[in-house]
Amino acid sequence: MDKDISRAVIKRLPRYYRYLATLIDEGVERISSNDLSRRMRVTASQIRQDLNNFGGFGQQGYGYNVRFLHDEIGKILGLDATHPMILIGAGNLGQALANYSGFDKSGFNLIGIFDADPALSGSMIRGIPIHMIGDLDTFLLENKVEIAILTLPKAEAPQVAERLVEGGIKAIWNFAHVDLDTPDDVIVENVHLSESLMTLSYNLSEHHKSHQTES
């Protein structure tokens, strides 16, 4: 039904969601696009335009019910569903992400960790077993996995990505410093930390007027 929402809009939704959660914590029950725009430092127009891509969540003369809007955006983002995930590459970053328990409460459940290092075989992180990478294909056959987190050296990432696609994975959260070449129906969300740092560095180098930037 909702057709072709622009990526710019989608990327703003989690931020709305976060601000609305804060408002709930503060006990705020309703908010107008104008008040929210002041808090978030975006235009009220943009807020109303963004939300109306998904339907009329507000009420004229009243504004938006905070809890309702929060939950609706949660649904739009798919946070009402459970998303089984695996993580591939238990290095520093991989272990840090595996240790982070915050994803669970949004429905992102890590059910397996894979690495090439035999020393890690059989051990666990937060109760989640570390498997050998050789067992990946079997695991994908026997378990429903939606998302794979790729925290691998760039050299190994493309080959592993291909195996993931063959195994029916739906989405890859890619932390490897490489672009993956996947079929159109596989979602790839890239997090290139070093590129984020370079962007920061650019702004440092010059006499640029700064503004806060989303990565």
Add this chain to the structure above:
Amino acid sequence: MDKDISRAVIKRLPRYYRYLATLIDEGVERISSNDLSRRMRVTASQIRQDLNNFGGFGQQGYGYNVRFLHDEIGKILGLDATHPMILIGAGNLGQALANYSGFDKSGFNLIGIFDADPALSGSMIRGIPIHMIGDLDTFLLENKVEIAILTLPKAEAPQVAERLVEGGIKAIWNFAHVDLDTPDDVIVENVHLSESLMTLSYNLSEHHKSHQTES
């Protein structure tokens, strides 16, 4: 001199830089905007427009010298300079970033780590000492620090950010799940991982045609 380059352009520079490094590895000496556009899956027009924001790096009839263009973009990004950094919050993610040695070769030198946990006092990560957060202000007085990496719980981040600003920090690489309210001359680059995952989740939930996305 270079005035007001759009953020969209800046965010593409690190990717050009990465592809050019790969071309150097492959022994490619020159490349046309057309060939590069095919590899990177962007338009040749965009490549030429982007680069010409910074000057004419190419030559008609020839294309671009790979090594030269790579190095020029490096300079634009400020990778020819050294950027002393500190990291605040030695939790899972903080430790992972501290352990990552790859930043050094781009000039990003981690010179101090701070945490509130007394158990960590005096220990080191990759030879970099962990200080108590109480010593932050003194450290900033005694050391030239450009960038602070914030890997803290959201509750503590704003207060620490304020101390950093007072201590003369130039830029904050913010991993905390909160927007920081800093003066205009302080650069903030946000990395909100949970928001990145939500974006991925959105694309999963629906029958959206996927395309690879930069976070």
Add this chain to the structure above:
DNA sequence: TAGATTGTTAATCGATTAACAATC
């Protein structure tokens, strides 16, 4: 020189902002 390919201007497309009628 002829061919190739840039640098750059012009045209198009998309996203943001402004305005206001609808309506709670």
Add this chain to the structure above:
DNA sequence: TAGATTGTTAATCGATTAACAATC
């Protein structure tokens, strides 16, 4: 009802793409 504020259309702004003259 009157006031407030949305939903939505129209205007503006900015970014991308196309076209082509300049030039190596």
